[in-house]
Amino acid sequence: QAVSVLIQVLENADQEPMVRHEAGEALGAIGSAETVDILRKYSKDPVVEVAETCELALERIKWLQDPDHHKEKLSTNPYASVDPAPPTLLTDVPKLKEILLNDGASLFERYRAMFALRNLRTGDAVSVLSSALTCGGALFRHEVAFVLGQLQDETSVPYLRRSLEDASENEMVRHECAEALGAIGSDDCYQILNRYLTDDKRVVKESCEIAFDMCEY
Ligand SMILES: [Fe+2]
Known part of the structure; x- marks a missing residue:
């Protein structure tokens, strides 16, 4: 059904x-x-x-x-989400970074690297994921933003902000960045989201409204 x-x-x-x-x-x-x-x-x-x-x-x-x-002995997903790809078995951050940022690798392999990095939940992993916010296609970037929202690490805020503020960025990506900022919910996030409550793109505006409410909560 x-x-x-x-x-x-x-x-x-x-x-x-x-x-x-x-x-x-x-x-x-x-x-x-x-x-x-x-x-x-x-x-x-x-x-x-x-x-x-x-x-x-x-x-x-x-x-x-x-x-x-x-x-395959997969790393545990701490978020209980059903991910679009299983994590790869690699745990070496430089190797995972290489796959994640490789435009020649398949999307599935890149996603596997992305979820392996997320499951590591280290500062290095967050910084690699943040740098991927400007790589690949729109679908890839929106998933990176989603994962950063799960990680809720404040060091990713400037990267999420840059993509949200980029009016030429794909709406799906901007939507996901707004949600991630709402999930992080720091004072900075609150200020950033507050400025986009009147964005002329409906998806962006509505995402910021929801994310803003999450911050207040
Ligand atoms: Fe999605």
């Missing part, structure tokens, strides 16, 4: 890319083999963020289907 509703949303080209992305991502999280054909179809969608989301979902399902995946 949920799957068919999610497929309808994904198929609706009139729907906002961000909403179609969420639907595709949810299908990846459910990880059912029956959705492979539909995901394959939309992995060629003209909207890049939608296509990349479906590509990631397909890779995750492929990984789940590999009978050996249980043998």
Whole structure:
């Protein structure tokens, strides 16, 4: 039932890319083999963020289907979220950084490095992730912002701020930066978000409103 509703949303080209992305991502999280054909179809969608989301979902399902995946000793995700990719087994920060920032690596591999860095939760990991906020495509950057919101480390605030303030940045990325600032919730975050409550992009404005309320809370 949920799957068919999610497929309808994904198929609706009139729907906002961000909403179609969420639907595709949810299908990846459910990880059912029956959705492979539909995901394959939309992995060629003209909207890049939608296509990349479906590509990631397909890779995750492929990984789940590999009978050996249980043998991988994955680091624990402290946030209990279903991530679009499992963490890679590497723990060496310079190596993880190299993969994360490599435009030639597959998105799935880069995501695996991203979640491995997040699970480390060290200052070095946060600084590598912060530097990735200006790399790769919009989908990649929005996921980096999401992960920084989970980490809630104040050292990432200037980076999140820069992306939120960049009016030419993709809305999905700016939305995720606003949410991350709301999750961090320091005085600085409060001030930054306060200035964007009147942004002319509706998604940015509404994200800041919600994030601002989170700060106050
Ligand atoms: Fe997302």
